[in-house]
Amino acid sequence: MRYGRIRAIVVIGVLFVVMFFLFYPMNPSNTGLFANIPLGLDIKGGSLLEYTFSGNVTQDTANQVVTILRRRLDDANYTEANVAALGNSGIRVEIPGIDNPQQAESLIGQRGELYFAQVLDTVQSSVQPAPKIGLQYAGAQWLRTSDPSAPPNTWYLVNKNIQVGAGTLQLSGSDVTNAAAAMNTSNGGWEIDLSFGTKGSQNFYQITQALVGKPLAIVLDNSVLSAPIVQQAIQGGHAQITGNFTYKQAQDLAALIRSGNLPVTLNLTEEQTIGPTLGADVIRTSIIVGLIGMAIVLAYMLVYYGPLMGMVADLALVYNAFFVLGMLALTHGILTLPGMAGIILTIGTTVDGNVIIFERIKEEMRTGKTSKAAITAGFTRSTAVILDANITTLIVAFVLYYLGTGSIKGFAVTLTIGIIGTIFTSLVFSRVLMDLIAPVVKNKYLPLTSNAGQVKPVESDQKNTTSNNKNKKGGNQR
Amino acid sequence: MRKMINFVGPRYIFIGISLAAIALSIVFILVKGFNFGVDFAGGTMITASFNKPDLSIAEVRNIFSKADPAFTNASIIKLTSMTGNGTNTKKSLFDLTVKQFYNASARAKLNADVQGVASKQGLQTNFESFETVSGYAAAGLRQSAIWASIIVMILLLIYIAIRYRFVFGVGALASLAHDLIITAGLFSMFWITFDSTAIAALLTLLGYSLNDTVVVYSRIRENLKKMHGKPIDEIVNVSINETLSRTINTSLTTFIVVFTLFLFASSVLRPFAFGMSFGIITGTYSSIYIASPLLIGWLGRRKKALAKR
Numbered sequence: 073m074r075y076g077r078i079r080a081i082v083v084i085g086v087l088f089v090v091m092f093f094l095f096y097p098m099n100p101s102n103t104g105l106f107a108n109i110p111l112g113l114d115i116k117g118g119s120l121l122e123y124t125f126s127g128n129v130t131q132d133t134a135n136q137v138v139t140i141l142r143r144r145l146d147d148a149n150y151t152e153a154n155v156a157a158l159g160n161s162g163i164r165v166e167i168p169g170i171d172n173p174q175q176a177e178s179l180i181g182q183r184g185e186l187y188f189a190q191v192l193d194t195v196q197s198s199v200q201p202a203p204k205i206g207l208q209y210a211g212a213q214w215l216r217t218s219d220p221s222a223p224p225n226t227w228y229l230v231n232k233n234i235q236v237g238a239g240t241l242q243l244s245g246s247d248v249t250n251a252a253a254a255m256n257t258s259n260g261g262w263e264i265d266l267s268f269g270t271k272g273s274q275n276f277y278q279i280t281q282a283l284v285g286k287p288l289a290i291v292l293d294n295s296v297l298s299a300p301i302v303q304q305a306i307q308g309g310h311a312q313i314t315g316n317f318t319y320k321q322a323q324d325l326a327a328l329i330r331s332g333n334l335p336v337t338l339n340l341t342e343e344q345t346i347g348p349t350l351g352a353d354v355i356r357t358s359i360i361v362g363l364i365g366m367a368i369v370l371a372y373m374l375v376y377y378g379p380l381m382g383m384v385a386d387l388a389l390v391y392n393a394f395f396v397l398g399m400l401a402l403t404h405g406i407l408t409l410p411g412m413a414g415i416i417l418t419i420g421t422t423v424d425g426n427v428i429i430f431e432r433i434k435e436e437m438r439t440g441k442t443s444k445a446a447i448t449a450g451f452t453r454s455t456a457v458i459l460d461a462n463i464t465t466l467i468v469a470f471v472l473y474y475l476g477t478g479s480i481k482g483f484a485v486t487l488t489i490g491i492i493g494t495i496f497t498s499l500v501f502s503r504v505l506m507d508l509i510a511p512v513v514k515n516k517y518l519p520l521t522s523n524a525g526q527v528k529p530v531e532s533d534q535k536n537t538t539s540n541n542k543n544k545k546g547g548n549q550r
Numbered sequence: 551m552r553k554m555i556n557f558v559g560p561r562y563i564f565i566g567i568s569l570a571a572i573a574l575s576i577v578f579i580l581v582k583g584f585n586f587g588v589d590f591a592g593g594t595m596i597t598a599s600f601n602k603p604d605l606s607i608a609e610v611r612n613i614f615s616k617a618d619p620a621f622t623n624a625s626i627i628k629l630t631s632m633t634g635n636g637t638n639t640k641k642s643l644f645d646l647t648v649k650q651f652y653n654a655s656a657r658a659k660l661n662a663d664v665q666g667v668a669s670k671q672g673l674q675t676n677f678e679s680f681e682t683v684s685g686y687a688a689a690g691l692r693q694s695a696i697w698a699s700i701i702v703m704i705l706l707l708i709y710i711a712i713r714y715r716f717v718f719g720v721g722a723l724a725s726l727a728h729d730l731i732i733t734a735g736l737f738s739m740f741w742i743t744f745d746s747t748a749i750a751a752l753l754t755l756l757g758y759s760l761n762d763t764v765v766v767y768s769r770i771r772e773n774l775k776k777m778h779g780k781p782i783d784e785i786v787n788v789s790i791n792e793t794l795s796r797t798i799n800t801s802l803t804t805f806i807v808v809f810t811l812f813l814f815a816s817s818v819l820r821p822f823a824f825g826m827s828f829g830i831i832t833g834t835y836s837s838i839y840i841a842s843p844l845l846i847g848w849l850g851r852r853k854k855a856l857a858k859r
Contacts, residue, residue, distance in 0.1 A: 114818065122687060171677075172661075177654035340653050341687035343680065350597060350643075350678035353632040354818065361814045365807030372803060409818050410747055416811055417754070417826070420804025427799045428765065435792070460713070460764050465757035467705045472750055475698040477589075477691065480746050487754065 080504045086496070087391070090398025108401035112408030114479050115355050117348030118168035121177060123338040125162055133335050134160045140331050141165065141180055147327030148179055162341070171347045179324055181340065183293050185333040186245030188279065189230035191287040191299055198225050215289075217296040219315045228296050230289045236282040243279060247272030251329040253322035256314055262322035264313040264329070273309025281305035292325070358412040366393070366419055373423065377430055380513055384505045385426040388497045392422045395493040396486060405489065408482030418490030421462065425498025428461070429454045433506075443513040447506050451499070458498050462491050555794070558787045561843035568728055568840055575735020582738050587745025587821070588681055590695070592688035593649040597679040599641040600668070603631050610644050613671065617663035624648045643678065651684045695749045702753050706760060714767065717848040722763050725833075725841035729759045733829045743821045751825030758804070759833035762797060763841045769793050770842065774849075782850045786842050794838075801834040 094108060113120055125134070134157040141163065145153040153176070154166040167176055192212050195201045201214050212231040219226075233240035249269045256263040268276050279288070280302050289299040290313050298315040317325065370389065374382035396415055400407055433450030437443065466488065473484035506513075588595045600610070607626045614621035629643040652660060661677055668675040683691070706726070710719040733752060737744050769789040777785050805827060812823035 124686065172658070174654045174658045181654070341684040343652075343654070343657070343682045345677075345681075346679040347676065349599075350632070357814055358811075358819070361810050362807075364814075365810040368806050368810070369803045372806070376799065410750060410822060413747075413811065413815075413819055413822050413826075416807050417804070419807045420800065423803040424761075424796075424800040427796050431793070431796045431799075457765055457768050460768065461761040464706065464709065464760040464764065465754065467709060468702050468753045468757040471698050471702045471705065472753060475694050475701065476750065477694070477746065480750050483747075483750050 076504070076507050079500050083501050083504050086395070090395050090402070092398075093402040094394065094398040109397060110404055110406045111355075112406045112411065112479060112482050113166055113168055113344070114346055114409045115351045115407065115412075116168055117171060117346050117351040118166065119170055119173035119176065120342070120344040121165045121167075121173060121180065121340065122158070122342035123162050123165075123180070124341050125160075125336045126339055127336065129160050129336055131157075131160045134163070137163060137334055137336060137338075140184075140334055144179055144184070144327050144331040145176070147330060148176075148324050150176060163338070169348070171345060173343065173345055175320075175324070177340070177343075179328065181338055182328060183334045183337060184245070184328045184331060185294075186248065186290070186292050186329050187232050188234070188243040188276075189232045189289040189291050190234040190283065191228050191230055191289050193229035194287075194299075195227045195229075196223055196225050197227055201227055201229075204229060215291060215294055215296050217299065219296065219298045221316050222299070228287075228289055228299055230291060230296065232291075234279050234282070236278050241275050241279055243268075243272065243275050245329055245333050247275065248329055251326040253317075253319065253326045254312075256312075259314065259316070261314075262317045262319050263315070264317070264322050264326050266311045266313065266329070268309040268311070270309075273307075276309060276311065277305055277307050292328070297325075354409060355412070358409065358416075362412070362416050362419075365416060369419055369423060373426075380509050381430055381506075384502055384509070385423065385430070387505060388426055388502050389419060389422050391501050392418060392490070392493045392497045395497065396489050399489045399493070400486065403485075403489075405485040406482055407486070408479040410479050411482035411486040414483045414486030414490060417487065418494065421465070421490060421494040422497055424461070425458050425494050426502055428457055429498060429502060429506075437515045441515070443515045444510045446515065447510050447513070451503050451506070455499060458495060462495055466491050554787065554791050556787060557790045557838055558783045558843045558846060561839070561846070564839040565843070568732075568836070571735075572728060572731050575731050575738070578735045578738040579731075582741075584734075584738055584744040585741045587743045587748070588647060588683050588688070589691050589745050590688055591649070592651065592683050592685040593647060594652050594680070594682040595645060595647045596677055596681075597629070598644050598646060598664070599632070599676050599678050600644070601639060601641055601674040603640040603642050605642045605644075605673075607644070610646070613667050613673070613675075614646060614664060616667045618660055620648050620650050621646065652682045657682070691746065695746060699749065699753065702756060706756060710760075713764075717845060718767050718771075720848070721841045721844045722760060722767070724844055725763055725836040726756055726759060728836045728840055729755060729829060729832045732832045733825055736828050737821075737825065740824070742824045745821055747819065748821040748825050751822045751829065755825060755829035755833060758830065759836065762801070762833055762837035765796060766790060766793050766837055766842050770845065783846050786846055786849075790838055790842055797834060797838065801830055805830045 097107070125137070129137075138155050138157050141155045142153075145155065145165070145167070150167050150170075152168050156164050156166075158164055165176075165180055167173065170176065192209060193204065195214075200216075203209070203214070204212070209229070209231075211233055212229050214227050214229050217226045217228060232242055232244075234242070247268050248266050249272070250265075250267040252265050253262055254265045283302045284304060285301065287299040287301050290297045290311075297313050300314065313325070366389065370386045373385040373389075376382065377385060393415070396418055399405070405411075429450055432454045433446050436446035436449045436453075441449065469484045469487040469491065473481055473488065476484055598610070598614075607628055611621065611624065611626055614624065625647045627645045629645060631640050631642045657680065665675055707719075707723070710722050714722065730752060733755060736742075737748060742748070766789060769792055770786055773785050773789050773792075777788065808823050808826040808830065811819060812827050815823055
């Protein structure tokens with residue numbers, strides 16, 4: 073009896089915890105029935121992008137890339153974006169709620185390598201001009217411009233080592249302390265305001281001093297953003313990139329410059345985008361399928377095991393369904409479409425647990441035990457089998473979790489939670505209910521009803537005749 | 551006493567049927583191969599919606615191949631139409647698969663071109679889902695699927711080895727191989743997309759099938775002690791019968807839910823639901839007709855050897 077009470081308390085306690093995490097409004101902005109369960113991209117819609125690094129990359133560099141991209145996406149208002157390193161071979165970016173990833177992709181795919189350069193020559197050409205020979209051209213390269221205000225097909229011969237007096241100076245994105253989009257007050261449109269640190273300001277002053285009357289190119293990812301003519305030496309460490317940008321372009325470029333340049337080039341290898349409409353449609357059908365399947369199974373169990381035991385099995389199913397959903401909310405396990413399939417499969421495993429126990433109880437009844445003794449024996453004897461049977465599926469779930477990709481991981485998560493829930497509901501929840509209804513359950517296999525007293529039912533196994541009245545007087549003998 | 555069904559009597563017939571099914575499956579897998587999904591083969595799969603419910607596959611192919619010739623040979627499937635968010639307009643849905651990889655700008659161009667061609671015919675279209683996998687990424691995904699399968703099998707083998715005597719291990723293994731090969735064969739036969747979710751289904755299936763076998767084997771072990779002195783085939787047959795209602799009830803209920811999933815679920819879950827539905831059938835069959843009867847020969851021989859000593 074004491075164990076019975078502990079079991080009952082545990083069952084109610086777990087139910088309380090699960091219901092709390094499932095229904096307590098954790099996030100006030102997110103309302104809805106199961107708002108606490110985080111949904112995967114394949115359900116709520118969004119984009120998944122995978123990139124590989126070109127060349128070999130250390131783990132540190134990979135982590136650096138992740139940090140930079142997080143900052144970039146955050147800056148560009150993709151606040152829900154999730155960036156993760158795939159070992160040291162690549163990265164995965166997940167952005168929920170967008171159905172055209174082109175803009176995000178251009179943001180991720182760019183190195184963000186910014187530098188200022190001296191312009192040695194300017195040419196209009198549809199093909200890349202031939203390299204110039206001469207000592208003064210060493211280290212210089214032809215770059216195209218993306219500035220719409222410049223004549224089309226303009227090429228600049230630029231050198232990032234800027235001649236200042238007898239030596240050279242460099243000024244790059246790492247000298248920039250801040251970048252922001254700002255209104256261009258003179259020409260209209262949007263520009264990017266840059267601020268330099270102490271050393272950067274000094275260099276910028278010297279460079280502008282040396283280049284008065286000459287163009288200074290601002291180069292981002294091997295493309296000349298603009299090449300304004302320096303009017304005078306600039307003090308104070310501020311510069312503007314004007315290039316007739318739209319607000320969004322200026323903002324994204326500012327984010328790109330602020331976040332610093334990527335140490336490697338990224339190549340897109342995989343993209344998966346799901347529109348929000350399709351996701352909603354799919355989850356609706358999945359829920360309907362789950363409910364239909366569950367209804368058939370509930371009815372089947374009632375018919376096969378009769379109203380009493382059938383009801384126990386049905387309640388166990390409902391209990392486990394809430395257990396799985398509540399655990400998903402508690403562990404922040406992301407629910408994906410294959411994850412839905414995992415939950416639907418849980419219906420099968422829960423039924424399995426109860427069926428194993430019920431069949432065992434029936435068998436124990438056939439040996440002539442009272443229903444109470446048969447229930448106790450039935451649970452004791454099926455514990456090992458239930459654990460055994462679920463371990464195999466658990467092994468599979470673990471491997472899928474560690475080796476599967478995104479949505480398959482979601483399947484492994486719900487499968488694992490479902491199996492743990494099955495073991496718990498079968499061995500603890502059903503036990504509480506069966507103990508509760510034990511006095512009402514009739515052993516139809518006994519030749520006469522047990523209260524007639526003509527046939528003394530065997531209380532327990534032949535082997536355990538010494539503990540004959542164990543089940544009558546409770547667990548004090550243990 | 552309860553009625554006993556004689557499962558082990560005609561065991562050679564069932565073993566024969568299974569061997570034939572395995573042979574057929576292997577032929578299908580080797581000759582016809584698998585309909586690999588884009589995640590394993592590389593390429594692009596688009597789910598496109600059109601605002602005309604009775605659009606035919608040929609019309610969709612026409613629209614797409616005008617926009618991009620790569621779609622002339624695309625594989626196109628019509629899905630159950632969906633109702634848009636908040637509106638009552640029915641939209642037809644199509645899955646299109648091609649071998650090409652599209653990066654962001656290529657994708658944007660394709661989207662614009664398809665919409666352009668469609669609007670000339672008075673149609674509105676939208677890419678509801680877009681999945682593109684480069685050959686490089688596909689190779690990686692294939693590799694991790696292969697690793698997952700190998701590791702699952704090794705772990706299950708270790709589990710069986712710890713839990714059972716050698717004979718039982720061989721029997722369990724034979725029935726696992728049986729289920730795996732036949733279900734994979736069905737994927738090839740019915741040309742169902744073979745992707746990551748199909749692998750997940752096959753591996754889960756291994757767990758389930760082993761679970762069925764474990765329950766019957768536990769009973770056989772128990773009965774070997776309890777029914778000491780009885781002939782082996784009788785012990786095995788009694789054990790199968792005793793666990794029969796459990797096997798049937800469990801398999802039937804699980805089958806009901808995954809089959810409902812197969813009938814109504816979206817294309818994403820179809821390979822999974824297909825694998826599970828038919829896997830449960832072969833798994834149940836093999837644990838009754840294959841795994842246990844296989845034991846009879848071995849256990850019988852052992853017994854004779856013991857008697858001689």
